[in-house]
Amino acid sequence: MSTSLNPKKLLCAQLTKPTALSGLLASLGSVSREARLELIVGYYNGVDVEAFHPPKQTSKGGQTQAPEPAIATKGRTPTALAKELGINFMFFNGMERLAVLLLQVTQEFRLGTSEPTDQQRRSIRQAAQELQRGRRRFCAAVKWLCSPKTSKPAVSPSKLRKLLESGKLEWGRYPDIDQTSESFIKYFEDHGLKHFRIRPSLQDGRLILFPRCVHLVDLFCALLLNECSGKRTSEMPIKTCGQCGKLFWSSSKTAEFCSRDCQWNHYWTPERKRDDIYIKRLEEFVDKCSGQKHGFSRKDLEVKLTSHRIAKRMCLIEKRWLNEWPKLAVRVRAIQNAVSEVGS
Numbered sequence: 001m002s003t004s005l006n007p008k009k010l011l012c013a014q015l016t017k018p019t020a021l022s023g024l025l026a027s028l029g030s031v032s033r034e035a036r037l038e039l040i041v042g043y044y045n046g047v048d049v050e051a052f053h054p055p056k057q058t059s060k061g062g063q064t065q066a067p068e069p070a071i072a073t074k075g076r077t078p079t080a081l082a083k084e085l086g087i088n089f090m091f092f093n094g095m096e097r098l099a100v101l102l103l104q105v106t107q108e109f110r111l112g113t114s115e116p117t118d119q120q121r122r123s124i125r126q127a128a129q130e131l132q133r134g135r136r137r138f139c140a141a142v143k144w145l146c147s148p149k150t151s152k153p154a155v156s157p158s159k160l161r162k163l164l165e166s167g168k169l170e171w172g173r174y175p176d177i178d179q180t181s182e183s184f185i186k187y188f189e190d191h192g193l194k195h196f197r198i199r200p201s202l203q204d205g206r207l208i209l210f211p212r213c214v215h216l217v218d219l220f221c222a223l224l225l226n227e228c229s230g231k232r233t234s235e236m237p238i239k240t241c242g243q244c245g246k247l248f249w250s251s252s253k254t255a256e257f258c259s260r261d262c263q264w265n266h267y268w269t270p271e272r273k274r275d276d277i278y279i280k281r282l283e284e285f286v287d288k289c290s291g292q293k294h295g296f297s298r299k300d301l302e303v304k305l306t307s308h309r310i311a312k313r314m315c316l317i318e319k320r321w322l323n324e325w326p327k328l329a330v331r332v333r334a335i336q337n338a339v340s341e342v343g344s
Helices: 007-016 020-028 033-045 078-085 095-106 118-145 157-166 179-194 217-228 260-267 270-290 298-305 308-321 326-343
Strands: 058-060 063-065 196-203 206-213 238-240 247-249
Touching: 020 217, 033 095, 033 118, 033 217, 033 238, 033 247, 095 118, 095 206, 095 217, 118 179, 118 217, 118 238, 179 196, 179 217, 196 217, 206 217, 217 238, 270 298, 270 308, 270 326, 298 308, 298 326, 308 326
Parallel strands: none
Antiparallel strands: 058 063, 196 206, 238 247
């Protein structure tokens, strides 16, 4: 006796399973989750890693003492990670600094505080050029990943049914989804799964696992897939700012902006500022007239605020913000009530 499959039950079971990438990324245990997310954010936004001057070695009693290890900050940003790894970024510029960090993480690439060799410089330069070439495509894929997705089938229901009956239909892939979504999924599939591998290495009698990538951006894609798998857009730690469009990460599901400034600027639109200032001036005028301050009287209040132009604008402001900004609508009604009391 066969039982019918429950798609919702299967989906819930799949979402609770750990991703295959979780085990692979365990080899990056020396790099915290926060630092990984900061690296992705920095690459997407084109933010330069700050230069770090390692402390110079000091001499005491004829003996040279090594500098004390740098202490990473709580968030372990790329700059803090650079301090922890002891990288002197004064030898590099722009994208080269990010390339150095990725080479340290993904390859057996060791760069101390001394000046790099010619071979190391060539490797870093090539890595930086590769990151620069792949950044535009990566940003487009991440923007798609962080946006609400309502993909529709690319073919008619009858064709989908035929593909399903023939066993050639793969749910969630083209043509069950549109071609644009398929191209971005394929991008993450190639870079985050097919190109991301782990290679064991024996060092000091210990078996160590090192991530191996075809491209440096593969590490970013693997990290994103691990973080965002099975999550809705609002649940992802990686988000795009609703005001400036920059990428940021947050553990809060309700976070919409990368900073307080962006949140402030998003709220205080030119229209909102204009209406707020207009109502505030009327409130000040009502206060002066009601208290008969600075030579104003209640008669002045009735004459000014009963004019057709002002009354019309107050009605428009109240109607515009009635649902979105009810507090302003309440202030408008308070002014209207004050005028009514004077006239009665």
